Amino acid sequence: MTSFARGVAAENAGRLEEARARYLDVLRTEPRNPAALHRLGVVELRLGNPRDAVVLFQKSLAIAKDLEVYLDFGAAMAGMARWDAAATVYAAALRVAPASADAHYGLAMALHRQGRPQDAEPHYRKVLAAFSHLGEVHNNLGVALQDLGRFAEAAAAHREAARIDPTDAASWSKLGVALHAIGQGAEAEAAFRNALGLAPQDADCWHNLSGLLDACGRPAEALAAGRLAVALDPGSARNWLALGNAAGAARRLEEAWRATSAAARLEPLSPAARNNLASALQELGRWREAVAEYRAALELQPDFPVAEINLAQALSGLREADGALTVLRALLARQPANGEAWRRLGSVLAEAVRPDAAVAVLRKAVALAPGEPDAQADLAMAAAMAGWSTQSADACRRVLRLVPGHAAALGQLVHQQRLLCDWRDLDGLEAQLLRQVRAGAEGVSPFDVLSCASTLADQQSAAARWAAAKARGALTATRPAATVAMAAAGDGRLRIGYLSSDFREHAMGHLMVDALETHDRSRFAVTAYSTGLDDGSALRQRFQRGIERFVDLRRHTDADAARTIAADGIDILVDLTGFTSFSRTSILAARPAPVQVNWLGYPGTLGAGYVDYIVADPTVIAPGEDGFFSERVVRLPDCYQPNDRRRAIAEATPTRRDCGLPEDGFVFCCFNSAYKLTPALFDGWARILAAVPGSVLWLYAGNRQVAVNLRREGEARGLDPHRLVFAQPLPHAEHLARHRLADLFLDTLPYNAHTTASDALWAGLPVLTRRGTTFAGRVAASLLRAGGLPELIVDGQEDYEAEAVALARSPGRLRDLRQRLALNRPVCPLFDTPRFTRHLEAAYRAMWDIHRAGGEPRPIAVTAEDAGGPASAMEGEGESA
Structure with missing residues (x-):
């Protein structure tokens, strides 16, 4: 040998x-x-x-030149991860033996490892043409195809590998990844579970399953899979990131933060890890820490659009709109076709109360991604803020074409069509909206439900879901111990905080200013917390002068605002905005005060466990209805609504000609917002006008389209269009003065006149109302009772129409009503603000006594021994509905 x-x-x-x-x-x-x-x-x-x-x-x-030598040489290069050299060697081997499957496979692997999957693909296919039974090669081809974004072809390759060897866990796992990428979630899950049945300790497969379950909206299962991936391989940052994503989706915010923190510790130079950590901090309300982490991610990877958009969102959340705009404009300078950046820019502008600019920007976002419903929804909201109801409604319809069950867009569409008096398909849309509310749909603004034919149960259901959403991520704003001690040793006054966006020229501002000024400062320390714009109006200045402390929180985050209120030692925080424009409900969710109250701004329950009381009266919330209110009901003896005794009425009265009214003839009027008008109500008004020849109906129309639509509706009911007259916006004192030209105010239902009814009565104009079945539909009845005109309250539509016609035909009776109203005005409870404020203070004292005694909030009835006597608070058990 x-x-x-x-x-x-x-x-x-x-x-x-x-x-x-x-x-x-x-x-x-x-x-x-x-x-x-x-x-x-x-x-x-x-x-x-x-x-x-x-x-x-x-x-x-x-x-x-020997093939075997080339193959061993290529393997040596591959073993040293010298992939470029390996590719050169295998290519040389193919020149010697062009049909060599081993050389093709080696070259494919070397090219693939160099990040050249497109070059590797034909070599994988050469091998499979000769040896189609090689599952490993099918899998590697599948990975190359995934790298090329050809996921359907990749799934076919992995499926073939799994067919060849059904016991190969890797084939099933890779198949699951490819199927997930093409949206075949159920099949992907089955593939992952096959893999885990074969290899239950495969951390990567648990990681992939967690991501799939998270994407499928199954956060609890995703969380369990993510925890297993981390337990099996705690040194993998990607496993911690997957766990963080799943925990965030499951609203396990502390766990999400811990998981993303672990990922960032394992890979401190990973931009993705820092971005995800920032997002977890943001969800916890730790906005400034989130901003620092987003900036750290961008230092590691300056061109990181996701982190830039997230940073802008965080800055906007910190009320630093200029910083957010700078970040987004820099991104758009580099990527002018980034639709998500345009969308976020529009949102920042809207949040900064620049709706016109927001609309222009969001139109660009929609043009770049016309099939993206979120951009359309944002455009709808910005257009609504700008007062462009037609554009808002159009955008809502586009959202609903893309996502037919989009509850928020449906609610907004209903409201915008109401604002336009566009009733052509309104009944069907409202019925659809109420079905969604009753089915538990998320995202429906409770305010949009108030003006529908909704029940108290509907309103509570929508409010509860909205309030829960506002509470997500809110951290309790605990009163500092020093503040508590200082309050205990203080002047003995009860500290009342009023939270509102409407300390300005606004309907709510006109109602509440006198009551807030009239508080007994010897017993109550009052602070106004403003979250709205400073419009520079005389009314704004009056608030700032007339209230003991005025604190502007507009540029505070919700968390910072809550901490400020808590640090001030407020005993009772009263929310005057509710679920209306510019509300900041998340401040209440942080519980900055031990007692929290819903009053005046929103005629219904807030559905929130973090609000203890709602201020009402026996008319707006009748006995037996307490169960439909999440708050405990506080009933004042006269009316829940205050009024301003200094509300100015211009001395000069315009002529009827000035206002477009006929010189002769009965003038019915309704200055309510257009969204309170309904087709059924308008049917009744048409019958009233037909029964009173020569009469006209004078309506408020801040939007030109309202007049166009109502004239069309009038013609459809046989009305001469000239019998509808439209009033334009005027300064408040002049608006009150023109009430003298009308004969009778006709109220609306299911949403009554509120401030507009008070305005009419203050100006001496009788109001005819129909009592509704919800808080919003009973306010005018409450006002008329407190104003001494209860006979102008009716219960049915026939009675409403009959009474309107009877009054129009009885000038003497109408004159008597006007005279009574004029005589009542100085003495009736409706306009007796000191009396009202004493009743309100009695309610506050009762709330605080219950709290101080360690009791749970319970219903309170405030009574007065006589019309002007001192108020006392009586506690009682609430009645369930």
């Missing part, structure tokens, strides 16, 4: 040192023996000397 043969035998037997010696013996006598050089190179490779092996392979190939 020759030395070479003995070397081969030793090599095959694993006696590598002996094989080396034998091959060296051959090379001493035959230094250019290519076979001996080749085999010695293989031995050196097996002995862990790849560099020596490479030299030997090169020498062998210099003598003879």
Whole structure:
């Protein structure tokens, strides 16, 4: 046997040192023996000397171009992760043996590892053309196809690998990844579970399953899978990131923060880890820490659009709109086609109360992604803020075409069509909206439900879901111990805080200013917390002068605002905005005061466990209805609504001609907002006008389209369009003065006149109302009772129409009503603000006494011994509905 043969035998037997010696013996006598050089190179490779092996392979190939040498040489390069060199060697092998499957496979792997999947693909396919039974090659081809974004083809490749070897967990796992990418969630889940049945300790597969379940909206299951992935491989940052995503979706915000923190510790130079950590901090309300982490991510990767958009959102949340706009404009300068950046820019502008600019920007976002419902929804909201109801309604319809069950868009569409008096398909839309509310749909603004034919149960249901959404992420704003001690040792006054966006020229501002000024400062320390615009109006200045402390919180985050209120030691925080424009309900969710109250701004329950009381009266919330209110009901003896005794009425009265009214004829009027008008109500008004020849109906129309639509509706009911007259906006004192030209105010239902009814009565104009079945539909009845005109309250539509016609035909009776109203005005409870404020203060004292005694909030009835006597508070058990 020759030395070479003995070397081969030793090599095959694993006696590598002996094989080396034998091959060296051959090379001493035959230094250019290519076979001996080749085999010695293989031995050196097996002995862990790849560099020596490479030299030997090169020498062998210099003598003879042999395929086997090329293949072993390529494997050596691959073993050293020298993928470029490996590719060169395998390419040379193919020049020697173009049909070599091994060379094609080696070249495919080397190219793939260099990030060249498009070049690797044809070589994988060459191998499979000759050896289609190789599952590993199908899998590698599938990975290359995934890298190329060709997920359907990738799924086919992995499926074939799994067919060839159904016991290969890797094939099933890779198939699951590809199926997930093409949206076949159920099939992907089945593939992952097959893989885990074969390899239950595969952390990567648990990671992939967690991501799939998270994407499918199954956060609890995603969380469980993510926890298993982390337990199996706690050193993997990607596993912690998956757990963080799942925990965030499951609203396990602390766990999400801990998981993303772990990922960032494991990979501190990972921009994705820092971005996800920032998002977790943001969800916890730790906005400034979130901003720092977003900036850290961007330092690691300056061109990181997701982090830039997130940073802008965080800055906007911190009320730093200028900083957010700077970030987004810089991103859009680089990526002018980034629709999400345009969308976020529009949102920031809207949040900064620049709706016109927001609409222009959001139109660009929609143009870039017309099939994106969120951009359309944002455009709808911005257009509504700008007062462009037609554009808002159009955008809502586009959202609903894209997502037919989009509850928020449906609610907004109903409201915008009401604002336009566009009733052509309104009944069907309202019925659809109420079905969604009753089915538990998320995202329906409770305010949009008030003006529908909704029940108290509907309103409570919508409010509860809205309030819960506002509470997400809110952190309790605990009163500092020093503040509590200072309050206990203070002046003995009860500290009342009023939270509102309407300390300005606004209907609510006109109602509440006198009551807030009239508080007994010897017993109550009053602070106004303003979250709205400073419009520079005389009314704004009056609030600032007339209230003991006026604190502007507009540029505070909700969390900072809550901390400010808590630090001030407020005992009772009263929300005057509710679910109306510019509300900041999340401040209440942080519980900055031990007692929290819903009053005046929103005629219904807030549905929130963090609001203790609602201020009402026996008319707006009747006995037996307490169960439909999440708050405990506080009933004042006269009316829940205050009024301003200093409300100015212009001395000069315009002429009827000035206002477009006929010189003669009865003038019915309704200055309510257009959204309170309904087709059924208008039917009744048409019948009233038909029964009173020469009469006209004077309506408020701040939007030109309202007049167009109502004239069309009038013609459809046989009305001469000239019998509808439209009033334009005027300064408040002048608006009150023009009430003198009308004869009777006709109220609306299901949403009554509120401030507009008070305005009419203050100006001396009788109001005819129909009592409704909800708080919003009973306010005018409450006002008329407190104003001494209860006979103008009716219960049915027929009675409403009959009474309107009877009054129009009875000038003497109408004159008597006006005279009574004029005589009542100085003395009636409706306009007796000091009396009202004493009743309100009695309610506050009762609330505080219950709290101080350690009791749970319970219903309160405030009574007065006589019309002007001192108020007392009586506690009682609430009645369930």
